[in-house]
Amino acid sequence: MPDFEPVIGLEIHVELKTGSKMFCGCSADYFGHDPNTHCCPVCLGLPGALPVPNRKAVEWCVMLGMALGCTIPEFSKFDRKNYFYPDLPKGYQISQYDQPFCVNGKLKIKEQGTNNKEQREKIIRIRRVHMEEDTGKLLHATVEGKKVSLIDFNRSGVPLVEIVTEPDIRTSEEARIFLKKLHHVVRYLGISDADMEKGSMRLEPNISVKLKTDGNLPPYKVEVKNINSFNFAKKAIDFEINRHIELLSDGIVPKQETRGWEEKKGVTYSQRSKEEAQDYRYFPEPDIPPVRWTKSQISNLKSQICELPDQKIARFMGDYSLSEYDAVVLTDEKETAEYFENVMKQVTKNKGQITAKTIANWIINRKADISKVSSEELIKQISQKSQKATMSDDELGQIVKKVLGANPKAVADYKAGRKNALMFLVGQVMKETKGKVNIEKAGLLLRDLI
């Protein structure tokens, strides 16, 4: 069989968690609310209603682009993307076509090698990050025996950022790692809850397969729409790769189309043949003036970007001499990283002896409930534990006496010559001291005191 190579590019939609929608004052917090309760003439597309862009949403879009290493062109504009589907009542979506807010970025991914040692790094180029609006939701149902389509416009006009990669990805695992990393960055920036189950982050892999020796992209691609989990994305990609290889092996070029993912069956299914850009009749949105950034606006936004996961991991390894594993786990959630640093700050301030490694261990392995245990409390717990570890003879004596007092039968048994009784008493001492003493020492002391 010839050597095939998959080609994968990703399009990701992220709903921003701004208070209001993209072009009107309606609340963008629609999830779980009664249908059509978050609407106004603008997001219902009533004639004459005028859109006003949401400043926060535009800024967050730009900040995400910056976090992904994009260039922010000085000039940008909104465009109308026309299509006939009733999920947007205007008959078009306000999006960005040829002058998006952010272009030419990149994200570095790390793939763990099979032997868990070798790591492979790879740059995935980001083609663009642009701003658009989400659509309403259609529900196809049967009401009184009739098939009907119900529309909920609460989501219509919610700020939506689209991130588009170059077709640089070659395996479903690379795609999964990229998506997880992007999700991490979005969560760090605090611009979206990126909750896949609620649909606030939606994944669309584009897949094709070529001969490994062929330097050109295949003359087709298949887009799988609206996937809501990293693992489903991986499965859908693998399914498509296999399907394409089978077709290509028979000399058939797969059809360029949009497909859906059917999780129950683990298959993709054809939805529609893919439209071309010209089908959308894009043209500049006449109701919104173009955007021109000043240098100071751009640098101001840049200064608002928090420390991102990769930077934090590197700093944790450098400043605290943590292993990469510990640094990665501690920085997974921003809150955990902050908690760790708070504890470190206090230890340093009080010239404490507790090491970063110990604190990391407590947070990672002992699963200290950081939502309940304050950093002071954690330091106390760690210190108490380590004092027990170097328990004085006095303290041990107290515990041994207590154990003897509490177990008169075992003491009597031992005195009557049953050696096993001593092992039982040693076990009790170990339990009381949480294993912080030497077994032999405990045994000797018990014998002495009996």
Ligand code: ADP
């Ligand atoms: P469209 O205009 O149909 O949206 P684009 O060229 O803008 O297509 O690309 C959309 C996405 O598809 C991008 O993520 C891009 O990387 C990816 N892509 C482009 N060509 C291919 C291909 N041959 N195979 C897989 N993905 C591709």
Ligand code: MG
């Ligand atoms: Mg597209």
Ligand code: ZN
């Ligand atoms: Zn509205």
